[in-house]
Amino acid sequence: MKQRINGSEAIIRSIIEEGIDTIFGYPGGAIMPVYDALYDHGEKLKHILTRHEQGAIHAAQGYARVSGKTSVCFATSGPGATNLLTGITDAMLDSTPVVCITGQVASPLLGTDAFQESDILGMSTPVTKWNYQITDVNEIPEVMAKAFYIASSGRPGPVLIDLAKDVQFAMLDFEYKKCNSIRSYMPYLPIDEKQVEAAAEAINKAKKPFLLFGQGVLFSQAEEELKQLVEKADIPAAWTLLGVSALPTNHPLNVGMLGMHGNYGPNIKTNECDLLIAVGMRFDDRVTGKVAAYAPQAKVIHIEVDPAEINKIIPAHYPVLGDAKKVLSKLIPLVNENKHTDWIQEFKDAYETEFEKVIKNDIYRNNGKISMGEVVRVASEKTNGDAICVTDVGQQQMFAARYFQFKHTRSMVTSGGLGTMGFGLPAAVGAQFGRPDRTVVTFIGDGGFQMTMQELGTIAQENIPVKIIILNNNFLGMVRQWQDLFFEKRYSFTNISGPDFVKLAEAFGIPAQRVISNSELEGAISEMVNHNGPYLLEVMVEKEDNVFPMVPAGASVSDILLEKPTT
Amino acid sequence: MKQEYIITAYSENHIGLLNRITIVFTRRKVNIESLTVSESAHKGISKFTIVVIVTEEQVKKIVQQIDKQVEVLKAFYHTNDEMIYQEIALYKVATDDLTESDKIETLIRKHNARILEITKEYTVIEKTGHKEDTQEFFNDLNQFRVMQFIRSGRIAITKSPIERLSEFLKERDEILSETD
Numbered sequence A: 001m002k003q004r005i006n007g008s009e010a011i012i013r014s015i016i017e018e019g020i021d022t023i024f025g026y027p028g029g030a031i032m033p034v035y036d037a038l039y040d041h042g043e044k045l046k047h048i049l050t051r052h053e054q055g056a057i058h059a060a061q062g063y064a065r066v067s068g069k070t071s072v073c074f075a076t077s078g079p080g081a082t083n084l085l086t087g088i089t090d091a092m093l094d095s096t097p098v099v100c101i102t103g104q105v106a107s108p109l110l111g112t113d114a115f116q117e118s119d120i121l122g123m124s125t126p127v128t129k130w131n132y133q134i135t136d137v138n139e140i141p142e143v144m145a146k147a148f149y150i151a152s153s154g155r156p157g158p159v160l161i162d163l164a165k166d167v168q169f170a171m172l173d174f175e176y177k178k179c180n181s182i183r184s185y186m187p188y189l190p191i192d193e194k195q196v197e198a199a200a201e202a203i204n205k206a207k208k209p210f211l212l213f214g215q216g217v218l219f220s221q222a223e224e225e226l227k228q229l230v231e232k233a234d235i236p237a238a239w240t241l242l243g244v245s246a247l248p249t250n251h252p253l254n255v256g257m258l259g260m261h262g263n264y265g266p267n268i269k270t271n272e273c274d275l276l277i278a279v280g281m282r283f284d285d286r287v288t289g290k291v292a293a294y295a296p297q298a299k300v301i302h303i304e305v306d307p308a309e310i311n312k313i314i315p316a317h318y319p320v321l322g323d324a325k326k327v328l329s330k331l332i333p334l335v336n337e338n339k340h341t342d343w344i345q346e347f348k349d350a351y352e353t354e355f356e357k358v359i360k361n362d363i364y365r366n367n368g369k370i371s372m373g374e375v376v377r378v379a380s381e382k383t384n385g386d387a388i389c390v391t392d393v394g395q396q397q398m399f400a401a402r403y404f405q406f407k408h409t410r411s412m413v414t415s416g417g418l419g420t421m422g423f424g425l426p427a428a429v430g431a432q433f434g435r436p437d438r439t440v441v442t443f444i445g446d447g448g449f450q451m452t453m454q455e456l457g458t459i460a461q462e463n464i465p466v467k468i469i470i471l472n473n474n475f476l477g478m479v480r481q482w483q484d485l486f487f488e489k490r491y492s493f494t495n496i497s498g499p500d501f502v503k504l505a506e507a508f509g510i511p512a513q514r515v516i517s518n519s520e521l522e523g524a525i526s527e528m529v530n531h532n533g534p535y536l537l538e539v540m541v542e543k544e545d546n547v548f549p550m551v552p553a554g555a556s557v558s559d560i561l562l563e564k565p566t567t
Numbered sequence B: 001m002k003q004e005y006i007i008t009a010y011s012e013n014h015i016g017l018l019n020r021i022t023i024v025f026t027r028r029k030v031n032i033e034s035l036t037v038s039e040s041a042h043k044g045i046s047k048f049t050i051v052v053i054v055t056e057e058q059v060k061k062i063v064q065q066i067d068k069q070v071e072v073l074k075a076f077y078h079t080n081d082e083m084i085y086q087e088i089a090l091y092k093v094a095t096d097d098l099t100e101s102d103k104i105e106t107l108i109r110k111h112n113a114r115i116l117e118i119t120k121e122y123t124v125i126e127k128t129g130h131k132e133d134t135q136e137f138f139n140d141l142n143q144f145r146v147m148q149f150i151r152s153g154r155i156a157i158t159k160s161p162i163e164r165l166s167e168f169l170k171e172r173d174e175i176l177s178e179t180d
């Protein structure tokens, strides 16, 4: 039955109809009517007031990534909307389903350079999956339903809805119907059985198959199918930065991370396998290194839901278009049980080499100093592999990805495609709301922390029990590492100071501690994990450690370095 | 090898979509040689005809990216010899030049052009054809000083007997009814 309500109320009811219970946002003039409507729905919709719109969208991203649900964020027109852009771009590159609702000046003022008018539709076009400006109140239910459908289906992504202020006051006869199809948009094409059969045959023939999995596995909830496939055909499997946790870290066929700072075996074996099976991943350049020297010897199966990814970077001999779960379910019965013992042993040997040259010293530093890798190892152990790991960007991100152990899916939140410093703290806020039942541990560099540290205010106000670990090397460490390796140690503007982070946290009413020597590390992390409520730990780490292995930018994955070259 | 390709895309007629489509080109630093957008035979569905000079690999990727846009129904690419295509050009000359001798008239006949309007001051001539043809006519006519000249974007139609959009829409409806 239709109900006569105003546009703002219609927005709120649409969001409730979509099963959303949390919104991240920041009010302002052009979205005030919506906030006014929100005021009466406190029992159904929780609103988290962040300290900056960038914080709101990163929190929404964190929420979506761990919960698998679409998340919502609100901002006002002009500066509120433009402050969202970094997060929208991040969500676009990492395929995160977020619906952004921005206020806009009243429709008669559009295009007049009115106060706080910005062409957010134009600005967000290249970085949204879809966007739309509502200037007719009657469009609200249909457009909102479309927004949620588009954001979450197929390859997910951010959607922005711009709401003219007069529309927020205008009345309509409201009735909500969820959207489940759009003529011009086919998020899931029917699976071509022939493609699946061809892929199965290639797998059955392969002597050295190697599977690469990405975030697509998480989107389609294909974790179980992935496990069945690799176990049945005995295929070593490696993950992209965003695919991590789709297969438990300690699974015997999980051979580690791909790419620039990934594991040694997965990189060199890429150029030795006879078949690459890519599932829900897009061959980012951080994964492939030099494309011309990427697996030229191998046949490639590419299982992917987004047709535009097929043949975009790496040509697929056996493309299989479709949702990973559906494709894998069809594929598994066609694949023979198999054993690739010798081939898998090669990965184990590569791991041994890497362990001796890199890992041992990364995670057990026996000189009293503290390495980032060791902090990650200890935090992972103290949370029994049950925690959600959130990271910022830089060296600490790579150490976290390399050494955090995952038992459960959707347990890593990190900015992959855009590499957005400042992502970590607000993303942790969202992740905690997305999974209130789980411990959220976040690793942030001293540089990145200073980009969005105002979100400590949100954490304090809402008493969000996130565990924040600042890995402080007093450097923009990852950039310093490149200066060390490729710019003759000319440390141009990578030296960075910071406030007293412990006092800073305390000023927000958040308990905090600083760790200076290795002997205090375990105790301090235990204390943090056992603390009921938010906690900040500043760990003073080795200033000039580098992350290895490393595939230098533009080099082949075979040329992965285990240490700094001596020449 | 770079060559001329004609990209055709069918889309819902929505504000902002042209921006989404041109971004596909600008992001890849591909110049649009010509662009025409108009309603197709199907009500509410627009047809884009875009001419670019790129390699086949590039055009394939561009078409994939256009196709990916939510409001695009389907995008295709063709080489010039797979399509019949035309452009239209308008030329304005001084009416005195036209009446002074029969030279302009001869040119109009030779190039299969036609006169649209004659006033005391000026005459507007129209010619359709490929770019080379309309250009050649311009060069010839310009001996008499062309006061104004304008050429449209390209429109094109496939040589194959089937209308691909109707076929495509039928297929889509089938898929949609199956998934319901």
Ligand SMILES: Cc1ncc(C[n+]2csc(CCOP(=O)(O)OP(=O)(O)O)c2C)c(N)n1
Pocket (backbone or CB within 6 Å): A392, A393, A394, A395, A396, A397, A419, A420, A421, A422, A444, A445, A446, A447, A448, A449, A471, A473, A475, A476, A477, A478, A479
């Ligand atoms: C917004 C933004 N600006 C700049 C960069 C480039 N960048 C990548 S890593 C990095 C250094 C990060 O330093 P810090 O946060 O201290 O982390 P560390 O590498 O030391 O662990 C910089 C500046 C970026 N990724 N994002």
Ligand SMILES: [Mg+2]
Pocket (backbone or CB within 6 Å): A445, A446, A447, A471, A472, A473, A474, A475, A476, A477
């Ligand atoms: Mg640092």
